Amino acid sequence: MTATDRREFLSHTGKFLLLTGTAAAALEHVLAGSAEAAPGYAETAHWWGMIIDVEKCIGCGNCVRACKEENDVPREPYYFRTWVERYHVESGDLAHPQVDSPNGGYDGFPERYAALAAAGKTFFVPKLCNHCVDSPCEQVCPVGATFRSPDGVVMVDRKYCLGCRYCVQACPYGCRFIDPRTHVVDKCDLCYHRITKGLTTACCEACPTGARTLVDLKDPKDPVHEFLRTRTIQVLKPQMATNPKVFYAGLDGSVR
Amino acid sequence: MGGVIPGVDGYMYPNEMELQWGVLIVLYPFITGLVAGAFILASLERVFDVEAVKPTYRLALLTALAFLLVAPLPLQLHLGHPERSFEMYLTPHLTSAMAMFGFVYLWYLMVVLLLEIWLDFRKDIVLRASSTPGWRGLPYRLLTLGSRNISAGALALDDKVGRFVTLVGIPSAFLLHGYVGFIFGSVKANPWWSTPLMPIVFLFSAIVSGIALVLVLYMAVCVVRGVSIDMRCADTVARYLLYAFIIDFSLEMLDLLHRVYEADESFKSLDFMVHTRLYASHILVQIVAGTLLPLALLALVRVVSLSESARRGFYAAAGVLTLMGILAMRWNVVIGGQLFSKSFLGYTTYKMGFATREGLLAAVLLLLLPLGILWGLVKLLPPWTEETTESPAPAV
Numbered sequence: 001m002t003a004t005d006r007r008e009f010l011s012h013t014g015k016f017l018l019l020t021g022t023a024a025a026a027l028e029h030v031l032a033g034s035a036e037a038a039p040g041y042a043e044t045a046h047w048w049g050m051i052i053d054v055e056k057c058i059g060c061g062n063c064v065r066a067c068k069e070e071n072d073v074p075r076e077p078y079y080f081r082t083w084v085e086r087y088h089v090e091s092g093d094l095a096h097p098q099v100d101s102p103n104g105g106y107d108g109f110p111e112r113y114a115a116l117a118a119a120g121k122t123f124f125v126p127k128l129c130n131h132c133v134d135s136p137c138e139q140v141c142p143v144g145a146t147f148r149s150p151d152g153v154v155m156v157d158r159k160y161c162l163g164c165r166y167c168v169q170a171c172p173y174g175c176r177f178i179d180p181r182t183h184v185v186d187k188c189d190l191c192y193h194r195i196t197k198g199l200t201t202a203c204c205e206a207c208p209t210g211a212r213t214l215v216d217l218k219d220p221k222d223p224v225h226e227f228l229r230t231r232t233i234q235v236l237k238p239q240m241a242t243n244p245k246v247f248y249a250g251l252d253g254s255v256r
Numbered sequence: 257m258g259g260v261i262p263g264v265d266g267y268m269y270p271n272e273m274e275l276q277w278g279v280l281i282v283l284y285p286f287i288t289g290l291v292a293g294a295f296i297l298a299s300l301e302r303v304f305d306v307e308a309v310k311p312t313y314r315l316a317l318l319t320a321l322a323f324l325l326v327a328p329l330p331l332q333l334h335l336g337h338p339e340r341s342f343e344m345y346l347t348p349h350l351t352s353a354m355a356m357f358g359f360v361y362l363w364y365l366m367v368v369l370l371l372e373i374w375l376d377f378r379k380d381i382v383l384r385a386s387s388t389p390g391w392r393g394l395p396y397r398l399l400t401l402g403s404r405n406i407s408a409g410a411l412a413l414d415d416k417v418g419r420f421v422t423l424v425g426i427p428s429a430f431l432l433h434g435y436v437g438f439i440f441g442s443v444k445a446n447p448w449w450s451t452p453l454m455p456i457v458f459l460f461s462a463i464v465s466g467i468a469l470v471l472v473l474y475m476a477v478c479v480v481r482g483v484s485i486d487m488r489c490a491d492t493v494a495r496y497l498l499y500a501f502i503i504d505f506s507l508e509m510l511d512l513l514h515r516v517y518e519a520d521e522s523f524k525s526l527d528f529m530v531h532t533r534l535y536a537s538h539i540l541v542q543i544v545a546g547t548l549l550p551l552a553l554l555a556l557v558r559v560v561s562l563s564e565s566a567r568r569g570f571y572a573a574a575g576v577l578t579l580m581g582i583l584a585m586r587w588n589v590v591i592g593g594q595l596f597s598k599s600f601l602g603y604t605t606y607k608m609g610f611a612t613r614e615g616l617l618a619a620v621l622l623l624l625l626p627l628g629i630l631w632g633l634v635k636l637l638p639p640w641t642e643e644t645t646e647s648p649a650p651a652v
Binding site for chain 1: 267276277357
């Protein structure tokens with residue numbers, strides 16, 4: 001091999017390596033916001049939501065525990081992707097419900113209203129991200145780290161989030177928190193890593209009474225259609241016009 | 257979560273216990289407001305030919321620059337990942353009210369303020385570049401940007417362009433701070449913030465705070481330099497402060513009246529908050545000590561004939577009280593807006609750290625930093641008109 005050949009070879013190899021490296025870096029950047037690979041899953045074929053039957057919830061806290069376990073949510077109080085509230089409403093006093101949610105319902109609920117059973121009603125309300133179609137959190141994110149996937153799940157690109165907390169302020173439902181370990185925002189993503197593989201969410205799977213059910217509004221065979229057609233349905237804070245996809249059956253007017 | 261958590265009354269959603277925006281985010285609208293207000297005062301002289309406020313003109317411009325340079329720092333300190341903040345320039349999310357801040361900021365800094373200051377100080381810069389030898393003259397030689405032409409024609413052109421930049425600058429200053437108001441006013445989830453009046457209230461309070469700051473700084477600087485205060489100037493600035501303050505106060509009272517009369521679903525919650533957790537900072541500091549008292553002092557000067565020294569005292573007191581009141585207003589907006597639950601069933605408490613990244617110490621340092629920068633700017637480019645006229649003639 002002559003010196004010229006060697007120089008050409010080195011030059012070509014160098015250019016090749018440089019270009020491949022750049023292309024790989026660019027590809028990695030492009031893929032950084034993509035969902036976890038789920039072969040055979042067609043994003044556009046689904047439109048995810050959840051139905052919650054308030055009367056079936058017994059406040060056991062299974063869903064809260066399952067969610068924290070599945071999604072590595074900080075165990076200490078005040079960080080929740082889902083939580084359960086207990087309402088106690090004295091007759092007719094919709095404006096002043098007594099509400100508590102000790103540790104988000106993680107440990108269940110200690111008895112509190114047994115003596116007051118005659119005076120009013122007590123019930124449990126599971127809460128989670130409403131995966132709003134017109135989500136204010138997604139609207140306000142300055143860099144688009146919060147986004148809605150084509151199948152209707154509001155998610156966070158944790159590698160892109162600045163941690164400015166504007167989305168936390170914008171969510172009317174209190175569904176977002178800043179993870180103290182990563183300093184970026186976190187929230188329910190409907191267990192996206194599970195639902196794209198044909199499984200249900202951790203909370204729905206753990207619910208012993210079927211109070212919460214993951215639904216696919218694009219699937220004509222999903223029982224959600226009959227549920228929505230036959231039951232009295234409400235969403236949280238409809239006045240916010242966020243178009244939530246978590247539908248509650250049997251929701252009391254005092255719930256906010 | 258009811259009674260068992262210290263500092264929490266009633267029910268907060270579990271994720272709401274911790275306040276998201278602390279004292280540093282209080283400083284952000286306060287500092288940008290001072291910038292916008294100081295610039296608008298400066299532009300009075302430039303565009304509307306208010307001759308009386310001329311002694312404050314250049315000081316106001318340098319003050320605006322000193323505070324503008326510090327304005328992004330509280331945001332950077334607050335971010336969970338400040339190293340990613342540049343993404344706001346690269347991939348701005350166009351529906352976000354916050355995404356435009358970087359662009360508005362750069363526009364204001366580069367296109368308006370730096371250009372206007374450079375044009376206005378160009379003659380001084382060129383004179384000093386020629387008269388200051390060695391390394392001390394280096395900053396001036398660099399600041400000339402290669403042009404040492406200070407002929408009458410060139411200076412006239414500077415003035416013409418400067419006037420145009422100011423004309424662009426006034427709506428830009430309105431944009432800068434009205435925009436900051438919009439960041440809060442457009443959050444529909446938060447009834448304490450969500451009002452279309454927010455940008456305009458922010459804007460007028462910005463003008464008030466900027467004028468008050470320049471008034472106080474001007475008088476303080478005169479005392480430090482041992483020169484007499486131009487009372488025609490101080491009287492005029494104080495008069496503008498009074499007028500701007502009356503508009504600002506009227507707007508805030510309109511907002512309050514509207515809330516009380518409408519009494520929507522959030523009203524009981526907000527009303528309770530104002531009477532308890534926000535009572536001291538809202539009623540006492542912002543409204544009584546920070547608004548009514550300075551308004552009374554400024555109005556008194558207009559109706560009663562007072563001696564110069566009494567007026568100076570009144571202006572200094574009114575200026576300092578005004579600044580305190582506007583700072584309290586920012587506090588009440590930012591912190592107050594997070595003390596109640598979006599369920600309207602409970603209240604939490606803001607616990608401010610001291611020597612933490614977002615604590616009181618950082619806030620105090622960030623408030624002192626612009627004054628330090630201003631000191632440096634004044635050393636570099638003395639804004640005193642009487643001195644610049646005595647500058648040595650150029651050697652060329």
